[in-house]
Amino acid sequence: MSGQTRKPQDPPVPPAARAFRPGAALGRGGGPRAMMKGEKPKDFSLAMKKLIRYMGAYKVQAGIVILLAAASTIFGIFGPKVLGRATTTLVKGVLSAARGGPGIDFKALGGILGMVLALYLASSVFSYIQGWIMAGVSAKLAYRFRKDLQAKLSRMPLGYFDRTSHGEVLSRMTNDVDTVNQTLNQSLSQMISSVVTLLGVFGMMLSISWQMTLLALVTIPLSLGIIKVVVGKSQKFYKRQQEYLGHVNGHIEEIFSSHAVVKAFNGEAKNQAAFDELNDTLYHSAWKSQFLSSIMMPMMNFVGNVGYVGVTILGGYLAANQVITLGDVQAFIQYIRSFTQPMSQIANISNILQQTAASAERVFAFLEEEEEKAEGSAPVDRALVRGRVDFRNVRFGYSKDVPVIHSFSATALAGSRIAIVGPTGAGKTTMVKLLMRFYDLDSGEILVDGRDIRDYSRQDLRKLFAMVLQDAWLFSGSIMENIRYGRQEASDDEVYAAAKAAHADHFIRAFPDGYDTELNEETSNISQGQKQLLTIARAILADPPLLILDEATSSVDTHTEVLIQKAMGNLMKGRTSFIIAHRLSTIRDADLILVMDKGDIVEQGTHEELLAKNGFYAGLYNSQFEKK
């Protein structure tokens, strides 16, 4: 979206040439809010400085590109002047022939044309080399931007993503990077050649007649005024267009992904009405923005032509009074033509640069986001970990002022099976997230084998656990790859064994492609329960000292669940496991049951102890069986 709509007309490079900029293909398919915002950067020069710094080693190449672009332009400017000499030679020849002289001097003409040829060749070659280098630089820079952004993802605290929508993050990685890429790829050299052309032509004009130059310059403030007004207006509509494009895309995304709900509630007409409203607003801002940027060139040409007419009249007068020659007037008129063009081009480019700075700012803002707190570096030997876990006075809230866990203390002995139960919203899943250090505690500590988990590196700590989450996440790829995700060096046989233990082998083999069955993007080709079985197989394959099951079998039928538990029971012997479940049948055999309510442990003990206590747990448990 970034490249195509933002550009006002720009004829010197035929507009078509922009359309198939390869980079333009990027920036598609971002999320709902993936549209680039046409906003102005907060600090233009800072964003640009950062961008130049980020270019690093490519700065040298960019410098070469600037020189080459300038050289190519200069050669290009001299071309017509020298070619003009060829015409003069011709005219002289014709005149001399008319007077019975030797006629056209083909040797001199050949020499001049040869020189022109050399100039044009040099200009084209420079321009080509320049383009070649810049294409490489911008592509590699875009590559590095994307790489850095993606790597950044895994270093950021999860809390960031609670606040920021996926579409927003995706937008920075695709649209904004693409905008920067395109600017580097084309606008930089255009900018250079425009400035050089402007200066060169100005010099040429001055050398012909200062009076006419002065008159020509009168049009400049007028042009600048027009540029300012038109750009200002079109920017306004452009911003609005991008904003509504975002809204329209967001609406489409939301409605399409809730197709079944829409159908169930006959929401089609309502959605269509909301859509039409957004779509209409988008249409109005889109055509206005396009129209305004399309009139920029004709307006500039018009001003140019008025100046042109003025200069022609003045030139005619001066020539009539024999202050300058007619040939000079002719040349001057040609130069004035090539004077307005780079001007409007510079106007366009400054527009583009504003948007680029805004994009660069968004990219750098993401790269500079606060990362997870420093890591410990205590060595971990997986084989030696026994698996005792202590929670001491754990206090935590997703935002500091709203505590979710107040004061949680408990001990899980090595090799024991711990169940966490409690009503919805009690903080069960939060405890698991804290244990794996997805979030850091506000106060208190969590110890594994007597050592604060903050002493380990996050990666090492997490490698001690296998986790099966409520929301069964699988990626698009084969079933084999998805199970192997748990331990990448596992052999095929180990994968089969894990799938068997998870009771997934049977249904996997029932697919025509068996383990090579590709899960589609929405993983809609298997049922929710089957997804859970695959994530369990993945965890079994990981074979870690500690295991976490968070509602891992909620969509699996209970008979299969019991079989899985048996299989896991063998696997988990001597390992510590944490189980969160609503189904109390799942947790009856736990060594320790932690009963949570509103962020605190309200009871703990074994199933029998807790039942005997006849407290909160007993209430929860009995509610399953109570008769009407």
Added chain:
Amino acid sequence: MKGGEGQGQAAYILKMGGIMLALTVLAAAATVTVGYFGSRTASGVARDLRRAVFSKVQDFSSAEMDKFSTASLITRSTNDITQIQMVSNMALRMLFFAPIIGIGGVIRATSKASSMWWIIALAVGILLSIVSLVFVIALPKFKKIQKLVDRLNLVLRENLTGMMVIRAFATESREEARFDKVNTDLTQTTLYISKVMVVLMPLIGLIMNLVSILIVWVGAQEIAQARIQVGDMMAFMQYSMQIFFSFMMMSMMFIIIPRASISADRIHEVLATKPGIVDPAAPHPLPKTVKGVVRFDKVSFRYPGSSEDVLHDIDFTAQPGQVTAIIGTTGAGKSTLVSLVPRFYDVTEGSVSIDGVDVRSLGQKELRDLLGFVPQKASLFSGTVESNLRYAKEEALSQDMDEALNIAQAKDFVHEAPKGLASDVSQGGGNFSGGQRQRLTIARALVKKAPIYIFDDSFSALDYSTDKKLRRALAEKMAGVTLILVTQRVATIKEADQIIVLDEGKMVGKGRHSELMERCEVYRNIALSQLSQEELA
């Protein structure tokens, strides 16, 4: 210089200046007009296409959604259309402009120096061959880029949605490698195209300049032989530039248009797809009062393109005022079964009927008005709690909403929230916990006050006591409605009037809890795995 002559000259200069000025005004006005109509038309085309695709997709049944995939439909209705808008805007301005300039140029040029037309022909010929060469090289790569961008987005999206799992398994470096592969592929393909395109501009510029040199050289010979004049040669040069330019513009268009046609094809594919489920020509009228008898009559179903039945020979009736529960093993086809009632899919064999009327002979809207359907995936729309409840029934009274929240056991947490019913809901309902989200989707369905309710495993995130309270409230307040519920929990359905047991798409048991405990082994296995013997008694 004599005054009269000077005045005459000055008058001539001013007159010509005036004509030039007038032409300039005309030209500017014409260009602005073109710009106006061009932008309106192009944006209008995009608006209409977006609207057409959006309403088409809304008509799709689940089968078509599966076929295209949601993500692809989103891309088609957003980015592909933007692509078309851009190209049509450009085409409108150039496709007519360029040939006129070209033809005008040819007429004027040949009238000036007809002996040199071959130079123009040569230049245009070379230009066309270069452009077609580039076209042949670049087009497949453009297609490839499109796919790679999709892939890049896919990997990034998965990185975002699976962030917890990735961190849990500490597979960050694997993800980086996976991303790096797409990133590298994309960079290389982009670079390849860039480098091809980078040749184009300097080369075309060079050819243009070579043409002017050639014209001067050949022209000089012609002039030497007095066949043409210097002025004619100069004019010929100007016109040939014009012709060349127009051909260049046209050939550029022919490079972009096929590219846009990739997008156009993708859009057309959507628009040309007939929804698999359409209203009958003469929908069966509904009786004044609907009792709500839902009958599955020897129903079999298979997904389009599949060779095996997902459901086979299912036969039962759900009566008003009764609870019909559907339980079964993982992947047995429970969700598929209930999705046949609102016609998300149509049966392959047999029929589903309401009060004896086949659902396929009813209008879809009328049919769905009869149903309160709560899908397995609890998903809310962005907005507020109230706007979500009203999605079911725009004109719902506040006491209706209150009652629905009350039955769904959602009243407490909604009212405890500072903004109550006006609490914000983020897309999908992500700012509520799993259990709260489920209760809100249930409340939404209850606002509708339908005669038939279908709950597709909608209690799975609720703890047992909430589950029980909810079912009690349902039984009290919704007496007389037909309740169909899919579940994994035996406790939830022990008191159901009728339990349907599914196993691998077949109905292996039908009856009440006590009967099934005796007769149906699959049911007994499921029940025994959940409850101890004494609890089952």
